[in-house]
Amino acid sequence: MGFRKWKLPQADPERIKNLIQQTGIPEIAAQILDGRGVQDVSAYTAGAEGKMHDPFLMADMDKAVERLSRAVQEDEQIAVYGDYDCDGITATAMLYTYLEDLGARVIYYIPDRDKEGYGLNCQAIDFLKEQQVDLIVTVDNGISALAEADYAATVGIDLIITDHHQPRPELPKACAVVDPHRADDNYLFPCLCGAGVAFKLICAMEGDLSGEEMIWHFGELAAIATVADVVELTGENRLIVQKGLECITLGEQIGVKALIEVAGLDEKRLDSTSLAFGIAPRINAAGRLGQADLAMELLLSDRFSQAFELATELNSLNEHRKQLVDEIYSEIDRKIAQHPEILRERLIILYGKGWHHGVIGIAAARLVEEYAKPCILFSIEGEEARGSARSVEGYSMIDAISRCSQLLTRYGGHNQAAGLTVPTKDLKKFIDEILQDAKEHFDIMPVDQLNVDAVLSQQQLRLDTVQGMRILQPFGCGNEEPVVAMMGCRIETVTPLSENRHIRLKLAYQGKLFQAVYFRMPPEKFPFYPGDLVDVAANLDINEYNGEKNLSIKIKDVRLHGVNQEKLIVGKQYYEKYCRKEPLEDKIKNYICPQREDVAQIYRFLRQYKHFPYGYDLLWCRLGKINYCKMMICIDVMQELGLISVEHTASGPILRFPDKVAKTQLEQSSILRRLKVGE
Structure with missing residues (x-):
């Protein structure tokens, strides 16, 4: 259980009071906005009464409309070329449906994740040529397909590219390249997802410059894609999701309606969280496991019985996806237990044979959450190693990968997430290079940060607080679901749930008792006891059951009350530098070199416990005033001299106090001798 840095709001009561007076918004909303x-x-x-921008403000949109309209009018064969993730699948379904409704001759093509990978490829172009395709329209891909665009031209296929990823300095040669991130683009909101750009193309084709008509036809799919692709939920994206949620309640998109029922959401209030965790993962599961066509069939279905059957298959795929992630994560836990030094690097980098590359990104995200560090996982598949990376605020993963790209066969992504492929023979060299790059750019690495929006009083733990938050919906990237904190709660009880997969805490806060659930926190990993004073960060919601409403508190993080997080983080990183044998100044060496009383303090503490199974971070928190790096060196010295033993397990390190301890002298420690200045 890694220590996440909390960023607490700098609340100003006067500003909050003025916000309430000027706008009439609830107190909690004012706290969050401040x-x-x-x-x-x-x-x-x-709100949804806002207006969307004219799609023709996008560069090349006029050219795209002209060429696509001509293809429809002249009965040319059109292929919508999509992608296998939720954004790409929904974008493909939208544009395919629109063109089919126009009476166009249209097919769709989604590359196989395993065999073809992401984006346009020449083999697919050859296949589409055999299908007598005259025009390819890409959605959610194509902006980097320079060679593939040239190849399409040589075989006589015209190309329209619609994408939302960052372009390279040179654009592909095509009839039109529509991407709001183009350097010469004047579009007023560049943060659309792939389906959002496809939606704007549909609006332009239809002459619906405000999008007010087309949103009622395609709002469900555009909203799901916008949430799933984690683009900023501000501006047009906010409108798309708001309108899309309204469309979903009407239930006209048969495939989405079936997914909602299979996911058990049909009797619940739908919001952006429902889309992110209920709908999108089931569509994504099809693409992750090489069955994107199954999701396309669902979204194009016009019979509920067929749609329900397909949605049930997607649900099974999603359960299989979860199982694959759990298996990979269990193997990762074992690797870390066998090689704890992995956690002392600036980045966590692991690889394994047989790891399904379609799900390793999910496992990487879990690692970042658990250990508060950037992470790259590779699936070794013969001569190729396919990687998925996740990062923390302050460390741009795509910039780092770009600086080390000479060994890569392909890569792409953004600051927080990226994908990459490297020849297996060069994998270890790439790992060395990206670790060296991190060393050159960061003496002290950024750590995962939890942004707390408001510190609540016990009077605010009520239903109308949640109602007040809801005026800020929809929540997502750029407008995250609010995280609130309760500082100084006393733990009353800890109750295991769901066969020890989760726990429920009963907490006392400022004289009020409340309960909170901590998902994916098994009891054996929870490092606190009844009686401990802790700070709790959580999301608030409302549970509705049998007509009764109750406050739902879902824990994001727990830490001991009063901990000095800056000292912990800095001390931990200096210990990692020490373990990596990086140079340390003499004054730092002197500061972290343990004295006899430091070792004695830890010895006495551990002797009381006999064994301490909750890791080093909590040990530091419970010990009190000692430098973290010095504490860790004390543990190394004590282990070297046989005063304690450390067992590395999948749940973390367990410090044990042996039954019998032989008398020994600290001067016998080679670790201490090496640390002493001048020796």
């Missing part, structure tokens, strides 16, 4: 530094409240909370 904590996020929002100046223009009306723009931030703009």
Whole structure:
């Protein structure tokens, strides 16, 4: 259980009071907006009555409409070329459906994740040529397909590219390249997802410049894609999701309706969280496991019985996906237990044979959450190692990978997530290079940060607080679901749930008792006891059951009350530098070199416990005033001299106090001798 840095809001009561007076918004909403530094409240909370931008403001949109309209009018064969993730699948379904409704001759093509990988490829172009395709329209891909665009031209296929990824300095040669991130683009909101760009193309084709008509036809799919692709939920994206949720309640998209029922959401209030965790993963599961066509069939279905059957298959795929992630994560836990030094590097980098490359990104995200460090996982598949990377705020994964790209056969992504492929023979060399790159750019690495939006009083633990938050919906990237904190709660009880997969805490806070659930926290990994004073960070929601409403508190993180997080983080990183044998200044060496009383303090503490199974971070928190790096060196010295033993397990290190301890002298420690200045 890694220590996450909490960023607490710098609340200003006067500013909050003024916000309430000026806007009439609830107190909790004002607290959250003040904590996020929002100046223009009306723009931030703009409702679905807002307007979308003219799609023709996008560069090349006029060219795309002209060429696509001509293809429809002249009965040319059109292929919509998509991608296998939720964004790409929904974008493909939208544009294919629209063109089919126009009476166009249209087919769709989604590359196989295992055999073809992401984006346009020449073999697919050859196949489409055999299908007598005259025009390919890409959705959610194509902006980097320079060679493939040239190849399409040589075989006589025209190309329209619609994408939302960052372009390279040179654009592909095509009839039109529509991407709001183009350097010469004047579009007013560049943060659309792939399906969002496809939606704007549909609006332009239809002459619906405000999007007010087309959103009622394609809002469900556009909203799901916008949430699934983790683009900023501000501006147009906010409108798309708001309108899309309204469309979903009407139930006209048969495939989405079937997914909602299979996911058990048909009797619940749907919001962006429902889309992110209920709908999108089931669509994504099809693409992750090489069955994207199954999701396409579902979204194109016009019979509920067929759609329900397909949705049930997707649900099974999603369960299989979860199982694959759990298996990979269990293997990762074993690797870390056998080689704990992995956690002392600036990045966590692991690889394995047989890891399904379609799900390793999910496992990487879990590692970042658990250990608060950037992470790259590789699946070794013969001569190729396919990787998925996740990062933390302050460390741009795509920039780091770009600087080390000479060994890569392909890569792409953004600051927080990226994909990459490297020849297996060069994998270890690439790992060395990216670790060296991190060393050159960061003496002290950024750590995963939890942004807390508001610190609540016990009076605010009630239903109307959640209602007040809801005016800020939809939540997602750029407008995250609020995280609130309760500081100084006393743990009353810890109750295991769901066969020890989760726990429920009963907490006392400022004289009030409440319960909270901590998902994916097994009891054996929870390092706190009844009686401990802790700070709790959580999301709030409302549970509705049998007509009764109750406050739902879902824990994001727990830490001992009063901990000095900056000292822990810095001390931990200096210990990692020490373990990596990186140079340390003499004054640092002197500061972290243990004295007899430091070792004695830890010895006495562990002797009380006999064994301590909760890891080093909590040991430091419970010990009190000692430098973290010095504490870890004390443990190394004590282990070297046989005063304690450390067992590395899948749940973390367990420190044990042996029954019999032979008398020994600290001067016998080679670790201490090496640390002493001048020796």
